[in-house]
Amino acid sequence: MQPTMQPRSFSAARHCVEDPVQVNEYESRQGFALDYKFNISDFTLTVSGLEQPIHIFRDALAGDDGRREEVNATVRAGDTDGANLPWFPAEDALLLFWEIHQEYASVPLIIHRPVHKAANMWQQFDIFLNTLGYRNNALLSFQMVGNDTSSIRLSVPSRPDSSSPSYTYPVRVRIIQVLAPFSLLIAAAFGFITELLGGLAIWIFAAICFGLVVSVVVAGAGMYCFRKRPDELADMVKDELQKLRDSEMMRKWRGTDGGEAASADNSQEQKTSVTETDIKV
CATH class of the missing domain: 1.20.5 (Single alpha-helices involved in coiled-coils or other helix-helix interfaces)
Structure with a gap:
């Protein structure tokens, strides 16, 4: 993981995870997307698909022991094919696929808060994907030195465990919404x-x-x-x-037809003769 410093104004982030998820009994998708929204005023993290915000660093603020929770989040699921062009980044492709098909999946997550032992030690909050075969990298981690909120660091795993949409994604999503x-x-x-x-x-x-x-x-x-x-x-x-x-x-059948045809021809010839006689007179 590569930690990146986040300012106090940090509010939201979106990450895509390339790990197969089941959207129904018969179909699965290549990956899913999670949205995070952090409120530094009360140390809560809102995760898309979870009904209630999560309190991070609860052990440091409330004095209780760290613990491990298992939750299920409803996430947006997608593939990298469909209307996507071959050069689209995987994270853009997953979200664009979802814009068309609007499919969701239930993803098991693990919320981990290590035990706080000393005020000057790192406090940590992790979110893991609770599936067999997935790597041990956390989808999202918060770290803080003691109770100093200015020391909060946010880290996310590098590819392929997690990735954010590209800068051109907003343009692509507008185009796909029209088309x-x-x-x-x-x-x-x-x-x-x-x-x-x-x-x-x-x-x-x-x-x-x-x-x-x-x-x-x-x-x-x-x-x-x-x-x-x-x-x-x-x-x-x-x-x-x-x-x-x-x-x-x-x-007989052919003769009858022939006779009728001959009679019709004779009648036509008689009419022609009468007409010619009238003209001569």
Whole structure:
């Protein structure tokens, strides 16, 4: 950890942690974000997702022993993909992902206050992530020499344990807030079209398979009933169709159509002749 001096006017900080969190029964995200707000007047720290502020250095102020508390914080969860561009810092990407999807996760934290032994010794307050496999670095630490508030130091772990949004994050979040509704609409439309085309492709494939199965069944039945090979069966069907075309009923039907057509042509010729005779007279 790299301690950094903080002035008395320090009020708020935001840190992102790249540690997988579960957002529901089936999905997890790559990391989460915590917001801290420190009130130096009463030595309280507000952590996003916790209902009550935390009293730091309680042992120094109240004289009680240091202790260890376990709490669960509701945090903003996110991934580094989605609408994020490849060169976005991971901390920016996590928060921008959350701006679109608005997903939360419950994260177990450990609040640790070491026992105060002497007035001139360091007082310390730590917040740890209470998950298996995570490194022992505290997410946030406060240190103070005795009761001297001017000596308060704040330290946070370096990457990849913790990181703050970049200076360009406010610009990026404004852009994503404007574009997010349109991107979601486009994604929904694209998903609908993809589902529709996928359903159509499945229907066509099923129809082709059904046609092949029917063809095989018909061919097999014909071969079994007529003891013919497939080509012979096809020739037999062709011959039957030709007989149907040459049958007397088909000839009458074609003749009737031909007679009606001839009658219509004769009627048209008669009308033309009458018209020409009238013109000559």
